[in-house]
């Protein structure tokens with residue numbers, strides 16, 4: 122018998138549970154889509170169109186709503202001979218400056234027209250902007266420029282100032298750029314300089330988190346397509362919706378949970394997907410999330426985590442920040458890495474607290490000792506060591522901590 126055999130199938134077609142799946146309709150977003158439609162309507166009327174800024178937490182449908190609206194707009198605009206309309210879409214993930222976004226836009230525009238890409242380095246910013254304006258001019262008409270995950274550019278927001286003014290400043294003449302900015306970082310929007318905010322966010326559309334009922338309604342058509350008849354127990358979709366609504370209100374999270382529950386049922390060779398599978402799937406996804414959160418920490422973050430793991434292995438937790446800091450400095454010395462100030466280490470610890478990796482206790486011992494913080498891991502030491510062991514620089518230290526933990530455990534046992 123082979124190692125791999127076809128399993129009993131709970132999935133009829135797993136595609137609707139895939140991240141890249143484009144649903145036939147957008148559910149529970151009537152108000153937002155109406156607003157979106159009104160904002161885009163001037164394109165059909167050949168009137169000047171305001172820039173649009175979409176914001177809301179992750180998984181709330183900003184991207185899917187934009188794809189949906191633009192595809193309708195494209196189809197409907199084709200009915201009118203006097204409308205010259207095109208779109209260009211750039212995901213700004215990993216693009217951390219206006220310069221990089223401008224290059225990505227140029228390359229996207231050139232690719233659409235079969236032109237050559239430009240190099241990602243070696244130009245001045247002004248030169249790249251000039252090339253971008255040339256490309257836009259060559260295209261002409263109304264060009265909707267979608268900048269998804271725009272917050273990645275941080276404070277380097279020249280492009281958000283320059284592009285909307287390209288026409289009034291005489292850089293382009295025959296083209297009307299309309300920017301659709303998408304962001305899930307509320308601070309980015311609040312921190313935009315007033316001159317950028319005024320033009321970029323002329324029309325704002327907020328996508329709030331979904332509640333459990335809305336998530337149910339989003340999940341249902343996908344579940345119908347994804348699973349064979351009779352496979353899903355009645356409580357499965359409502360439970361996935363409830364878990365995701367409680368946590369983030371993200372449709373992405375709800376869909377992932379349903380898929381993971383299906384996969385667990387399938388690998389257990391079960392004929393049905395039950396509530397239990399959903400609960401196990403939830404545990405599994407939470408674990409993955411923490412694991413990813415730990416993996417994505419910087420070297421400094423890993424060094425701080427390593428110092429805390431050390432105290433945890435000795436069972437000397439919660440540990441005071443100054444003791445933790447001392448251990449952290451020793452770890453940096455051993456790694457030949459620069460150490461940062463105690464204040465920065467506290468920032469790292471507070472990030473880890475937000476990620477759910479550690480617990481912070483605030484102690485107040487009156488005037489004499491003052492206020493201080495203590496820390497301990499909020500996840501099993503083994504999980505931290507697993508991540509540190511897979512991070513080349515920390516492998517040796519993680520092994521030492523592992524044996525400290527083993528010895529401590531042994532001596533703890535032998536005492537009784």
Ligand SMILES: Nc1ncnc2c1ncn2[C@@H]1O[C@H](COP(=O)(O)OP(=O)(O)OP(=O)(O)O)[C@@H](O)[C@H]1O
Pocket residue numbers: 139140141142143144146147148149150177178179180181182183184185186304305328339372373376
């Ligand atoms: N109203 C909805 N109807 C149907 N499917 C939806 C709806 N909202 C979201 N989804 C689905 O949920 C997933 C996440 O949605 P989307 O990518 O649009 O979120 P987002 O707000 O752009 O998130 P992020 O900020 O993380 O990019 C996608 O698979 C999308 O198809």
